[in-house]
Amino acid sequence: MSATGRVRESVSLPRSSGVLLHPTSLPDGRIGPEARRFVDWLAQAGQSVWQVLPVGPPDDWGSPYAGLSAFAGWDGLLARPDAKVSASALAEFRRRHAYWVDDWLAYSGRSEELADQVRFEREWTALRRYANERGLRIVGDLPLYVGRDSADVEAHPHLFDLAHDTGVPPDLFSRSGQLWGSPPYRWRAVRADAYRWWTERFRRSFQLFDLTRLDHFRGYVAYWAVRHGNRTARSGRWLRGPGIELFEAARRDLRELPVIAEDLGYITEPVDRLRETLAVPGMHILQWAFGGRKRHPDTLENQREYAVVYTGTHDNDTAAGWWASAPRRVRARFEAECLRVGVEDEDPAWAMIELTLSSRSRLAVVQAQDVLGLGNEARMNLPSTVGRNWKWRLEPGQLTDEHAVRIREATARWNRLARGA
Numbered sequence: 001m002s003a004t005g006r007v008r009e010s011v012s013l014p015r016s017s018g019v020l021l022h023p024t025s026l027p028d029g030r031i032g033p034e035a036r037r038f039v040d041w042l043a044q045a046g047q048s049v050w051q052v053l054p055v056g057p058p059d060d061w062g063s064p065y066a067g068l069s070a071f072a073g074w075d076g077l078l079a080r081p082d083a084k085v086s087a088s089a090l091a092e093f094r095r096r097h098a099y100w101v102d103d104w105l106a107y108s109g110r111s112e113e114l115a116d117q118v119r120f121e122r123e124w125t126a127l128r129r130y131a132n133e134r135g136l137r138i139v140g141d142l143p144l145y146v147g148r149d150s151a152d153v154e155a156h157p158h159l160f161d162l163a164h165d166t167g168v169p170p171d172l173f174s175r176s177g178q179l180w181g182s183p184p185y186r187w188r189a190v191r192a193d194a195y196r197w198w199t200e201r202f203r204r205s206f207q208l209f210d211l212t213r214l215d216h217f218r219g220y221v222a223y224w225a226v227r228h229g230n231r232t233a234r235s236g237r238w239l240r241g242p243g244i245e246l247f248e249a250a251r252r253d254l255r256e257l258p259v260i261a262e263d264l265g266y267i268t269e270p271v272d273r274l275r276e277t278l279a280v281p282g283m284h285i286l287q288w289a290f291g292g293r294k295r296h297p298d299t300l301e302n303q304r305e306y307a308v309v310y311t312g313t314h315d316n317d318t319a320a321g322w323w324a325s326a327p328r329r330v331r332a333r334f335e336a337e338c339l340r341v342g343v344e345d346e347d348p349a350w351a352m353i354e355l356t357l358s359s360r361s362r363l364a365v366v367q368a369q370d371v372l373g374l375g376n377e378a379r380m381n382l383p384s385t386v387g388r389n390w391k392w393r394l395e396p397g398q399l400t401d402e403h404a405v406r407i408r409e410a411t412a413r414w415n416r417l418a419r420g421a
Contacts, residue, residue, distance in 0.1 A: 009306055010279040011211065011258055013362040017416040018042070018049025018139070020313070021368040022064075022380070023077050027396045031127050032079020038399070039127070043134040045404040046411045046421040050131060051139040051365055053314060055124070055208065059147050062390035063381075065215065066147040066182050069107070071100040071204050073120030080123070085115040093118045099200045107151035124208060132210070135418050139260070139365075140209030142201070144216040144223075145182035152197075153183065159197060161186050164225040167233035168265060174384040177224075177233025184225050187242050195242070195249035202250045206258060217261040217282075218271045220246065243270075247278055260308055267297075281363070284309040286356050287322050290333040300337065300359055309361035311352050311370050314380040318369040321376035323348035349373040353407070357414040364416060368394070371403055 019042060026034045042050055054064035057074040064074075075081060094101055094114065105113055128138055145166050146152045153160050160183040167179040190198065205212045214220075219241055226236035251257060261275045263282040275282050284307055289298040296302065303309055311319050323331070334351075338344070343354040349370050356364050369378040369392070381389045411417050 008279040009281075010256070011260070011281055013281055013306065013308075014048075014419075015362050015416055016048035016418065017357060017364040017366070017411050017414075018047050018051055018136075019045075019368050019371065020051040020310070020365050021394075022053040022314070023055065024062075024390065025368070025380070025393050027394050027398075028079075029077070029393060030079040031077045031123050034396075035079075035127050036130055039131045039134055039136060041399050041404055042131075042136055043418070043421070044401070044408070046408040046417045048135065048416075048418040049137050049139055049211075049363065049365065051213070052141065054141045054143055058390070059149075061386045064141075064390070065143045066145070066180060067143065067150065068147055069100075069104050069151045070146050070201050071097070072104045072108075072117060072151070073124060073208075075113075075116040075120065078116065078119050078123060081116070081119065083119055083122075085118045089118050090114055093121065097204075100204070103155035104151050107154055128208070128210075135420060137210035139211045139213060140205055141213045141215055142205050142259075144214070144219045145180065145184070148181055148183055156197060158189050159186055159193070160184070161225070163228055165228050165230070166219070166223060167226055167236065168224050169233060169236060171265065174233075176384070177236070178384045179226060179230070179233040183228075184223055184239070185242075187240070191242065191245065195246050198246055199250045199253050202257065203254060206254065211258050211260060213260045213262055213283075215262050216265075217263045217275065218265055218267055221268070221271045221274055244274060244277055281307045283307060284359070284361060285312060285316065286310065286352065286359070287312045287316055287319070290326075290330045290337070300341070300355065303359050303361050305360045305362060307361040308363040308365060309356055309359040310364075311356045311366045313367075315383050316367075317376055317379050318367060318374050319349040319352040320370070320373050321379060323352075324375060347373060350406075350410075354410055354414075357410055357416060364414075366407075368399065371407055372398060 023031050028034045054067060056067040056069050056072055058064045059066040131138055162183050164184055165179055166182050166184050167177055170177045221241050221243060222238045223241050224236045225239050226233050259280050261280050261282045263271055263275055284298045284303045289296055338351050341358050343351050345351045345354055353366050353370055356366060378392045380392055
């Protein structure tokens, strides 16, 4: 809080809106022509943001949140995997990414991997430039943890507590908690290294994205650790995270931290205090606003202005799927809120979009599945499960001009239209 009583803000967040869609959900799952077509659709729809999930190499189940590298790009996203790469481009990439690239090359064991990293940077940079030129910022996602079998654990084992796994205690998603399998950090060792690995990780993310969502932000304050080998997360315990020290160390080198705090789940006063000290926006999930107490922080009247509001994230059901499984009392509260705000759409998915756009929160993000009104079959991830996650993909031409016009009109109605749109 400044001397004038206004909340200090370190991230530029004008009133705007965007769409959440991971590149693997594009019709071809790549960052080439279909990605540019999606950017054109977003611009046509008056949007300001394209939000994606982590773009590093995923684990064997396809999860980008337990990735094989905190730094490398995933060659599975390449539109031109056979594009030529010169010797000078290889040498220049190796020079600029000296901190991590040799670790990744040693881990992957592929002679072509360095060229793939050059190709990824080339294609991603071109896509980001294409989006920026059309008034769109790309919001990325930085998982708190890396996979147990990742290049980072192999190269820096002293930084990781391999005797434990990370997760969260029993919650709305799972009665037995969530057990992620990724090891927590040995924060004393990370601190003794002046937080270098983390600073370089932030640097890499800021090279790729205009803004970065910090997944599981509460873990920077305290994290749930479970003895490795346990089958559920029930028997874990809370341990202290690095807190403000990590971010201060990164700021000394990087100066600015363009991040969004995913402050969801079991949030305590110290977690709120860290977000406020960093002066970065947090998050709200509108789906959660109708099933609990009226003082719930995600209800429209309780949402913060300096924040990002979502219909739902990749961990939530689609809006149509949520409505289909919602009990009568939840539906009644949702309908009452629509009546209060003046949302009259009979389609629950579009009513949810309208309510989200109506929020006082500066940035509103909707799932592409919600624009299409898709049900549970299009859900991206169901936490604590494996098998069907991370597989949903658009059909060619599924997002139409009519969809763009409809969301553009709703965006304009709630004063979020992109500048110049």
